[in-house]
Amino acid sequence: MRARLSLTAGALAAALSLVTAAAAAGPGSAPDHARNDLPSDLRRDPGSTPGSGPDLRAERGPAHTSDGQPGLLAPVLPRLLRQGAATSTDPVRSTVSPGVTLTRWDEADPRGAQRFSLLTVDPSVPGVSLDYAGPRRVSGTATLPTLLSPAYNGPGTVAGVNGDFFDIGDTGAPLGTGRDVERGVLHARLSGWTSSFAVDRQGRPWIGEVPLRASVKQRPGLRITNLNSPFVEPGGIGIYTAAWGTTSGYRVTSGQKRGVRMVLVRGGKVVRTRAKLPSGQPIRGVLLVGRGPGAKALGTLRKGARLDVTWGLQGGPRMAISGNKVLIREGLVEVVDDRVMHPRTAIGIDRDTGEVLVLVVDGRWTWSRGATMVELAATMADLGADEALNLDGGGSTTMITRGADGRLGVVNAPSDGSLRKVANGLQVRYRPPGG
Incomplete structure (x- = not known):
């Protein structure tokens, strides 16, 4: 003391x-x-x-x-x-x-x-x-x-x-x-x-x-900025998993509704890609949410494409x-x-x-x-x-x-x-x- x-x-x-x-x-x-x-x-x-x-x-x-x-x-x-x-x-x-x-x-x-x-x-x-x-x-x-x-x-x-x-x-x-x-x-x-x-x-x-250290094997250029964060960094891509809870819609893009995109990955494959963000839905798989350049990059992914997303610290x-x-x-x-x-x-x-x-x-x-x-x-x-x-x-x-x-x-x-x-x-x- x-x-x-x-x-x-x-x-x-x-x-x-x-x-x-x-x-x-x-x-x-x-x-x-x-x-x-x-x-x-x-x-x-x-x-x-x-x-x-x-x-x-x-x-x-x-x-x-x-x-x-x-x-x-x-x-x-x-x-x-x-x-x-x-x-x-x-x-x-x-x-x-x-x-x-x-x-x-x-x-x-x-x-x-x-x-x-x-x-x-x-x-x-x-x-x-x-x-x-x-x-x-x-x-x-x-x-x-x-x-x-x-x-x-x-x-x-x-x-x-x-x-x-x-x-x-x-x-x-x-x-x-x-x-x-x-x-x-x-x-x-x-x-x-x-x-x-x-x-x-x-x-x-x-x-x-x-x-965070995160990557997508098939698309190494994708910039992952967040994992289960309150919001995705502008221009970045966030990962949301079942640990997050239910989807939060545009709350995770700070209210931004244009220039956003979600891609749902399940079993290592893209099963859904949309320009609208869902709210209140269970997350079954890995949900990618992009803003601005991040959304544009996600927009190049097609349903059925192979996508292996990994993360750690x-x-x-x-x-x-x-x-x-x-x-x-x-x-x-x-x-x-x-x-x-x-x-x-x-x-x-x-x-x-x-x-x-x-x-x-x-x-x-x-x-x-x-x-x-x-x-x-x-x-x-x-x-x-x-x-x-x-x-x-x-x-x-x-x-x-x-x-x-x-x-x-x-x-x-x-x-x-x-x-x-x-x-x-x-x-x-x-x-x-x-x-």
Whole structure:
């Protein structure tokens, strides 16, 4: 945990009052919650309302990518002053399972109070594993407890957090890359939204770019840009499979109706080609959707033509899930925004220990203001992360762990005041060796 030094008695007193107010809800309480319950912190603080920040009169910044909520702008204060006047409660640690630990603490500086929840996961411990947790179809959403339930993603879940940014106002599908250990590659893009957390075939975690690699054997010139994405890149060609769900019509072409085409491939042959996009129909086979030049290229295919469509991910990871920005790369902070505060979720890797660090920062509450991107990266670096990635935040920020009674419960305070339905999550499993 970070060491702090005081600069001025006045600044320290102000920070102490903030951290005392934040600590009133008690990060160490972390009771065992029934599935889908909100943490007692929310119920115990009736004076707070969803979306309330440290100062409702504060200047508003840009909206969060997924939920469109504007973030409060943090006061411009020298970093040395903020660090010197910062205070922290003693961390409260609990063992979730062998190899998985939960740590909670509060901090405060002249910008306001913050609450942190940290999962430390050691993938080298026998029985511990990380996986993608998603709904039954890519174009669907569910609350994190539902996604982590045995009915959706198998037994053995001991913890998890929300994952990728997603198309919250339309299809609900995630924006980036997703690979499940059991189900394989579910969604991906050739470019954009490819920054991901992944685990390789040897079980080693890494953070980097994980783009789609797709091709058509008989037509190597076809440019495949998307797999089960909320929309096809302009000029590109998207692949849609049964994992997507039912066809979404012109929603996947961003409303574009001219210069589009669909080609349905089944059993390695073209069985249908049309200039109109169907909606609400089951996908039986591989559906190719083109826009502009992509549609023109698809228009040269004829019914009955042989077509072998293949896809995978660069680097061949065993599992992968995207975020939007790399926070830390090879020990260096890569983000620059130190003004806009939101609830945040991040994942990082400590190369010295091999541990995976999963952090959530509560925000939009009077007792926890959220964090800027620079603050998030700095916290991850202080915790030991050599690489770190920003996952979806805002009202999506949710962390769940298994309690002493064996049930999964929420340990942070989602800013909506209720559990948001999200596109996917990161699943932490523990299965006793030989069990």
